[in-house]
Amino acid sequence: xxxxxxxxxxxxxxxxxxxxxxxxxxxxxxxxxxxxxxxxxxxxxxxxxxxxxxxxxxxxxxxxxxxxxxxxxxxxxxxxxxxxxxxxxxxxxxxxxxxxxxxxxxxxxxxxxxxxxxxxxxxxxxxxxxxxxxxxxxxxxxxxxxxxxxxxxxxxxxxxxxxxxxxxxxxxx
Amino acid sequence: xxxxxxxxxxxxxxxxxxxxxxxxxxxxxxxxxxxxxxxxxxxxxxxxxxxxxxxxxxxxxxxxxxxxxxxxxxxxxxxxxxxxxxxxxxxxxxxxxxxxxxxxxxxxxxxxxxxxxxxxxxxxxxxxxxxxxxxxxxxxxxxxxxxxxxxxxxxxxxxxxxxxxxxxxxxxxxxxxxxxxxxxxxxxxxxxxxxxxxxxxxxxxxxxxxxxxxxxxxxxxxxxxxxxxxxxxxxxxxxxxxxxxxxxxxxxxxxxxxxxxxxxxxxxxxxxxxxxxxxxxxxxxxxxxxxxxxxxxxxxxxxxxxxxxxxxxxxxxxxxxxxxxxxxxxxxxxxxxxxxxxxxxxxxxxxxxxxxxxxxxxxxxxxxxxxxxxxxxxxxxxxxxxxxxxxxxxxxxxxxxxxxxxxxxxxxxxxxxxxxxxxxxxxxxxxxxxxxxxxxxxxxxxxxxxxxxxxxxxxxxxxxxxxxxxxxxxxxxxxxxxxxxxxxxxxxxxxxxxxxxxxxxxxxxxxxxxxxxxxxxxxxxxxxxxxxxxxxxxxxxxxxxxxxxxxxxxxxxxx
Numbered sequence: 026x027x028x029x030x031x032x033x034x035x036x037x038x039x040x041x042x043x044x045x046x047x048x049x050x051x052x053x054x055x056x057x058x059x060x061x062x063x064x065x066x067x068x069x070x071x072x073x074x075x076x077x078x079x080x081x082x083x084x085x086x087x088x089x090x091x092x093x094x095x096x097x098x099x100x101x102x103x104x105x106x107x108x109x110x111x112x113x114x115x116x117x118x119x120x121x122x123x124x125x126x127x128x129x130x131x132x133x134x135x136x137x138x139x140x141x142x143x144x145x146x147x148x149x150x151x152x153x154x155x156x157x158x159x160x161x162x163x164x165x166x167x168x169x170x171x172x173x174x175x176x177x178x179x180x181x182x183x184x185x186x187x188x189x190x191x192x193x194x195x196x197x198x
Numbered sequence: 199x200x201x202x203x204x205x206x207x208x209x210x211x212x213x214x215x216x217x218x219x220x221x222x223x224x225x226x227x228x229x230x231x232x233x234x235x236x237x238x239x240x241x242x243x244x245x246x247x248x249x250x251x252x253x254x255x256x257x258x259x260x261x262x263x264x265x266x267x268x269x270x271x272x273x274x275x276x277x278x279x280x281x282x283x284x285x286x287x288x289x290x291x292x293x294x295x296x297x298x299x300x301x302x303x304x305x306x307x308x309x310x311x312x313x314x315x316x317x318x319x320x321x322x323x324x325x326x327x328x329x330x331x332x333x334x335x336x337x338x339x340x341x342x343x344x345x346x347x348x349x350x351x352x353x354x355x356x357x358x359x360x361x362x363x364x365x366x367x368x369x370x371x372x373x374x375x376x377x378x379x380x381x382x383x384x385x386x387x388x389x390x391x392x393x394x395x396x397x398x399x400x401x402x403x404x405x406x407x408x409x410x411x412x413x414x415x416x417x418x419x420x421x422x423x424x425x426x427x428x429x430x431x432x433x434x435x436x437x438x439x440x441x442x443x444x445x446x447x448x449x450x451x452x453x454x455x456x457x458x459x460x461x462x463x464x465x466x467x468x469x470x471x472x473x474x475x476x477x478x479x480x481x482x483x484x485x486x487x488x489x490x491x492x493x494x495x496x497x498x499x500x501x502x503x504x505x506x507x508x509x510x511x512x513x514x515x516x517x518x519x520x521x522x523x524x525x526x527x528x529x530x531x532x533x534x535x536x537x538x539x540x541x542x543x544x545x546x547x548x549x550x551x552x553x554x555x556x557x558x559x560x561x562x563x564x565x566x567x568x569x570x571x572x573x574x575x576x577x578x579x580x581x582x583x584x585x586x587x588x589x590x591x592x593x594x595x596x597x598x599x600x601x602x603x604x605x606x607x608x609x610x611x612x613x614x615x616x617x618x619x620x621x622x623x624x625x626x627x628x629x630x631x632x633x634x635x636x637x638x639x640x641x642x643x644x645x646x647x648x649x650x651x652x653x654x655x656x657x658x659x660x661x662x663x664x665x666x667x668x669x670x671x672x673x674x675x676x677x678x679x680x681x682x683x684x685x686x687x688x689x690x691x692x693x694x695x696x697x698x699x700x701x702x703x704x705x706x707x708x709x710x711x712x713x714x715x716x717x718x719x720x721x722x723x724x725x726x727x728x729x730x731x732x733x734x735x736x737x738x739x740x741x742x743x744x745x746x747x748x749x750x751x752x753x754x755x756x757x
Contacts, residue, residue, distance in 0.1 A: 066225070086437065107233075107236075107359070108236050108319065108359045109356060109359060109441060110356070110357065110360060110436055111436060111437055111441075113355065113356045113358070113436070114356055114433055114436050114437050115356075115361070117356055117392075122471060136233070138220065138233070138237060141353075141355075142353075142355040142356075142358050143355075145355035146355050146356055157616030167281065168212060168216050169209065169210055169212050169213075169216075169353065170208060171205050171208060171210065172209075172353060172355070173209075173349040173350060173352055173353070173354075174350060174353075174354050174477070175475070175476045175477045176355050180476050181476055182477055183205065183474055184349070184479075184480070184486070185476060185480070185483075186482040187203075187205070187486065188480070188482050188486075189481070189482075
């Protein structure tokens with residue numbers, strides 16, 4: 026079983042990826058399915074006891090799984106290349122517009138240098154590309170101690186927090 | 199300039215550390231070329247024809263004198279003593295060694311400078327009017343909004359890997375000196391019926407391979423909604439812009455493919471979810487930025503033209519010319535802004551040596567308040583000079599070679615570095631610019647010709663903005679040889695794209711062709727106030743075409 030980063034810890038991945046068929050699946054197995062399989066096997070997956078995740082390709086937006094998010098434990102967003110930033114918008118929409126609270130995992134061309142932006146867009150799990158050290162990659166989450174914009178990690182943009190600091194310095198409780 | 203607080207400084211310092219680590223790992227073979235390329239580009243580092251090229255950001259073209267001295271130091275220490283000011287108000291160094299780039303970035307950080315997002319498929323340096331904050335015709339000071347956008351765009355987590363580069367321009371004055379119609383997003387300050395100031399939002403303009411004038415997606419955007427609206431536009435672009443073909447990846451192609459109406463609906467729908475959210479700009483932030491923006495302690499001076507200036511204007515003809523071309527009205531009584539021409543005959547447009555940079559920094563301290571502007575026309579500006587000091591300053595500039603009175607005239611050529619440096623170029627630009635400058639070296643003649651923008655790009659990426667030159671010259675490759683295509687009738691504001699007059703010409707034929715264009719113009723103009731571009735507008739390109747190509751044929755016949 027593969028390892029990945031989840032909530033800043035290195036953990037084993039318990040999920041199995043199923044794209045074509047659910048045949049042979051164990052009831053308690055954690056499974057990741059494609060949006061197509063999710064749509065086709067809705068009734069069967071409703072009865073499934075293990076955890077349920079869905080796999081979005083780089084080009085697939087959150088709209089196609091919006092109706093199913095309540096019953097999903099995991100959404101995987103695949104990055105065909107780290108320079109294709111569509112998944113960053115997908116993640117923010119999942120978190121901020123659709124209110125998805127489960128595991129949001131970046132997979133594909135994911136490595137240390139990409140973690141900072143991904144994490145701020147709402148990913149809390151990272152399945153690195155082959156050959157990358159998980160321990161080394163963890164450092165990518167702490168390259169910057171501050172950020173200007175509003176993000177999933179920190180809703181309040183720096184300019185609002187700066188004002189709060191000024192206010193609290195002026196009126197120390 | 200905007201003065202960093204502790205947090206701004208920390209963010210830049212952390213970037214230097216990050217890039218130092220990435221460069222080390224690249225050189226150690228731990229980071230592949232494919233991984234390193236996008237990372238170095240987002241730090242302004244290209245691998246060029248001869249050596250790496252480092253592009254350093256000059257946010258909205260504003261420099262303090264000590265920053266210019268640092269640039270001079272970098273040019274001397276890490277380059278061959280020269281810097282090139284670009285049409286994006288940035289500076290480029292053509293000869294740094296890859297290994298020394300982290301050191302250069304660390305040097306820059308000590309004076310609150312960086313190379314963040316000066317390249318790559320991300321939001322680039324925001325540009326503005328080079329007279330921002332001092333122009334007499336200003337509605338708002340665009341530097342405040344440029345800084346707001348600089349902070350918003352710096353390491354924006356969602357928009358670091360867009361389909362293609364993304365350029366934003368802000369104009370706060372009545373006259374558009376920021377080319378807002380030919381940017382991915384152009385923001386133009388306007389006043390609504392109630393007298394409130396906001397932005398007209400223009401999207402999808404741009405030059406390059408497929409030049410287009412932008413479309414207005416919102417006639418009036420209240421200032422408070424600036425960042426949420428930018429987020430909405432960028433999100434639509436990030437999600438739906440083409441990624442399969444880099445030549446069709448700019449936002450202008452998306453706007454056209456979707457149709458402006460549908461694009462606008464998508465943006466407005468996206469904005470509804472973001473509007474009034476935490477990114478809504480609060481007045482306190484605008485006030486905070488304004489307070490950190492250095493403001494000269496202007497003296498209270500009389501409004502009338504000072505006696506000394508009056509005298510000099512009457513007695514010194516050359517000075518009068520320079521004053522007419524290179525001096526710009528100021529919003530504070532008794533002051534003026536002065537353009538230092540980097541376009542003397544024989545110069546490389548936009549180039550300044552380390553010694554020249556030091557000299558300009560010194561003048562900025564002595565004659566101004568230690569501030570310099572970089573214009574997208576690749577000149578330098580001293581924004582705050584007392585009118586009474588203009589003649590003294592003129593004499594010093596003359597000695598330094600910066601007093602060529604050609605601003606707005608034919609020899610104030612905008613030019614990219616071209617094939618001498620840039621690996622994208624099809625042809626060289628600099629020798630063409632120099633040959634034209636030689637040909638039109640006579641000032642009387644230059645004045646007779648009147649206002650004329652001549653822009654040169656060495657390839658269709660159009661860094662030299664040839665499409666919006668009254669005369670544009672584009673380097674093209676024909677079976678491995680360098681040729682040049684001429685367009686006429688382009689204009690920056692209001693934006694119009696030039697039209698091609700005919701088959702491309704060899705380098706040696708260009709000065710003659712320009713000469714023919716000018717002859718046709720001078721013969722056809724109704725009066726002195728009718729500019730070259732006005733005549734093209736009135737008569738179309740035919741007479742110009744006939745002038746250039748008829749003479750060509752004649753020469754071939756009698757050769």
